[in-house]
Amino acid sequence: MSYLEENLYTKIPLKFNSDGKFKILMVSDVHGRDNHNPRTAAAFRTVVEHAEPDLVLIGGDTIHNMTGKNDEELLEKIYEFIKDLTEVLEEKKIPWAHVFGNHDWNCGLTNAQQQPAYERFAHNISKRGPEEISGMANYVLPIKAHDSDEIIYNVWGLDSHDTLGVFAKDCNNSEISRLPNPMGLIGGSDTIRFDQMMWYWNSSVEMEKYCGKKIPGMMFFHIPLPEFRLAPANPVETELQGHVNEGVGCSGINSGLFAEILQRGDIKTVVCGHDHNIEFSSKVCGINLCFDGGLSFDGYCLSSIRGGRIIEIDEKDPWNINTYMVHYMDITDNPDKYFNT
DSSP, rough: OOHHHHOOOSSSSOOOOOTTTTEEEEEEEEEEEETTOTHHHHHHHHHHHHHSSSEEEOOOOOOOOOOSSHHHHHHHHHHHHHHHHHHHHHTOOOOEEEESSSSSSGGOOOOOHHHHHHTSTTBBHHHHHTTSSSSSEEEEEEEOOTTTSEEEEEEEOOOOOOSSSSHHHHHHHHHHHHHOSSHHHHHHOOOOHHHHHHHHHHHHHHHHHHHHSSOOOOEEESSOOOOOOOOHHHHTTOOOOOEEOOOOOBBBBBOOOOHHHHHHHEEEEEEESSOTTTEEEEEEETEEEEEEOOOOOOSOOTTOOOOEEEEETTTOOTSEEEEEEEEEHHEEEEEEEEHHH
16 A cells, blocks of 8 residues: 555545534543543543544553553553543544554553554554654544545644653763753653654645645644744744643754644644643644643643643635634533642
């Protein structure tokens, strides 16, 4: 199967509704672990049932610390956690997809070893992605017109890797982390590789040739780009909306992906997780840069932030999306909804 054939395929076809609308919900940072707090899955169900999305994106750090007697037992525990979390999606037959975060590997299994656990689910439409490029789960999900096979919108998922990754090995990231004023997160968040960026560019160009036009879309991955820092530093100019309760945890090295997105011209929205206590939308150089906040009851998540981000797309005007947050504390009847962890 060629890149183009792979990019045009999804296990479950995604189509706009008969009214020409399509709604995406993105959540991240559920941080599954041994003896995990059951309120995380309950909060996820509440947000999903309230939002009634057509597609759910899970934006990384699904797993954090889990243990097992061997790899087989551990993989089964990971599967059981994902099953508990996504039960509402499987019940309601809502397609869903995932990318990996910087903590998924903490359990002792690589992302490649964990990928089959996701693919076991009937409504998971993630793809492993090309084996010859860096990372796991690099893919595009086309959304087609309600009454034809015309591609209207694309959802691109990329692997933003782990905490140090290639920079600990090839770029001596420890030196960057020791700088008194580093560009990114002290301690070394990773970033997207050049071969992934080439794959996105080439795939986008191939799809434009196939469709006869550029297809607008969004991109989601876990660790934010350095350009996300421009929004809280310039809140008026970037039309910042939402909450910024910690520093933006980007990489100490700029991958150049934002410049590539600007030049290519088809991605108009980028949504990330990683920073649990940030949920904002902004506009930088005409690109919507957004966080979705954290959902976990086992991580450092403020009750005022916990929830998920909605992206609404209109088939008649797919270049301009509507995005906003759904906060769990605003839609639950749970008496301990203000509990912070």
